[in-house]
Amino acid sequence: MKIDIxxxxxxxxxxxxxxxxxxxxxxxxxxxVGIIDLTQGEMGTNGSPETRMKEANEAASVLGVKFRENLxxxxxxxxxxxxxxxEVIKLLxxxxxxxxxxxxxxxxxxxxxxxxxxxxxxCFLSGLKKxxxxxxxxxxxxxxxxxxxxxxIQWKDITPDIVVDVTGFLDTKMxxxxxxxxxxxxxxxxxxxxxxxxxxxxxxxxxxxxxxGRLIGTEEGEGFNCERYPAVSNITDxx
Numbered sequence: 706m707k708i709d710i711x712x713x714x715x716x717x718x719x720x721x722x723x724x725x726x727x728x729x730x731x732x733x734x735x736x737x738v739g740i741i742d743l744t745q746g747e748m749g750t751n752g753s754p755e756t757r758m759k760e761a762n763e764a765a766s767v768l769g770v771k772f773r774e775n776l777x778x779x780x781x782x783x784x785x786x787x788x789x790x791x792e793v794i795k796l797l798x799x800x801x802x803x804x805x806x807x808x809x810x811x812x813x814x815x816x817x818x819x820x821x822x823x824x825x826x827x828c829f830l831s832g833l834k835k836x837x838x839x840x841x842x843x844x845x846x847x848x849x850x851x852x853x854x855x856x857x858i859q860w861k862d863i864t865p866d867i868v869v870d871v872t873g874f875l876d877t878k879m880x881x882x883x884x885x886x887x888x889x890x891x892x893x894x895x896x897x898x899x900x901x902x903x904x905x906x907x908x909x910x911x912x913x914x915x916x917x918g919r920l921i922g923t924e925e926g927e928g929f930n931c932e933r934y935p936a937v938s939n940i941t942d943x944x
Contacts, residue, residue, distance in 0.1 A: 708737040708771060711802035711851075713793075715783060715820035716746040717761040717775075718885045722910065723857030724806055725768060725878030726871035727927050732769040733874070739800055740765060740773040741793075743820055744780035751896040752887030764884040767877060783816050785823040793827035795838045798846040805851045810930050813860040813900075821856055825932065828854050855929040865928025867935055868917055870944070872924040875914050882910065 710731055714720040720728070720740050728738050742761060745754035752760075758775070765773040776792055783789065797805070807824040808817040830836055832850025839845055858865060871878070882889060887896065890904045900906065918926035921944070937943060 706737070706771065707801045708739050709802065710736060710738045710804045710806060711741060711797070711800055712738065712770075713741045713743065713805065713807040713820065713824045715743050715808050715814070715816040716749070716780065717742045717757045718746070718764070718882065718888055719808060719817070719859070720806075720857075721764050721768070721878065721881045721885070723809070723859055724927055724929070725881045726874040726914065726925065727806075727857075727869050727929075728768050728770065729874040729877040729881075730869070730871055738768075738770045739802075740768075740770050741796060742773070742775045743778045743783060743823075744816070745775060745777060746780055748780040749888065750899045751902065752885075756887050757885070760885045760887060764881040767881040767884060781816060783819045783823060785819060785826060789823055790827045790830055791836075791838065793824060794831045794836065795840070795846065797828060797831040797851065798838055798849045799840060801849045802851050804853045804855065806855045806857060806929070808856065809859040809861065809863060810856045811861060811863060817859055825854050825856075853935075854932050856931070858928050858930070862913075863928075863930060865917070866931045868921045868926045868928050870918065870921060870923040870925070871914065871927050872918065875911065875925045878914075879911065882907070 712720045746757045747754045808821040828851050832848050834848045890907045914925045917928050918924050
């Protein structure tokens with residue numbers, strides 16, 4: 706199945722936190738979107754791999770994506786090496802996304818920038834014909850290089866290169882985030898305190914979207930960093 710956008714996260718919930726509203730908007734416009742989690746988040750203080758997988762599937766249903774898969778890399782020990790790159794390349798060649806969205810270029814959690822570079826490098830390598838891969842049935846895969854790679858923003862307040870107007874889709878994003886009830890604040894449940902388990906953290910997701918939206922004159926926004934200059938046909942295409 707060829708898709709339009711493939712979103713990667715080092716951990717289940719990264720995609721929801723970083724670009725959940727953008728994905729919800731894309732889906733509403735008829736775009737085919739898939740999510741790939743690189744790890745099960747098994748090193749997280751709260752929750753278990755089984756719990757987080759169930760939560761991830763629920764969140765994917767909220768966003769309306771076509772599929773969600775997990776590469777089962779080791780949480781906290783992601784490496785940007787040939788073994789990991791080849792697994793990502795296989796998925797890029799299988800789903801042939803026009804656009805890839807991945808982790809922040811710099812962040813508090815060490816997995817995030819490592820995953821960011823891993824996915825970005827794999828997008829380049831996926832276009833090299835002398836790198837041979839096969840699908841699960843043993844069929845040789847053709848090369849594929851996404852046209853664009855975007856990086857969402859996570860813990861750190863990185864200045865975005867572009868901002869997407871996501872007005873009207875923030876509630877969907879928050880619902881998808883709250884599907885990860887083992888990780889985030891809820892008055893109805895208890896968990897060990899972590900940097901992401903507080904009400905302040907959850908509230909800040911909404912505040913950030915409102916603030917980024919304010920910068921472009923809309924109610925809500927999500928920011929991204931890009932590796933290539935985004936192009937428009939005419940200067941009048943810019944809002």
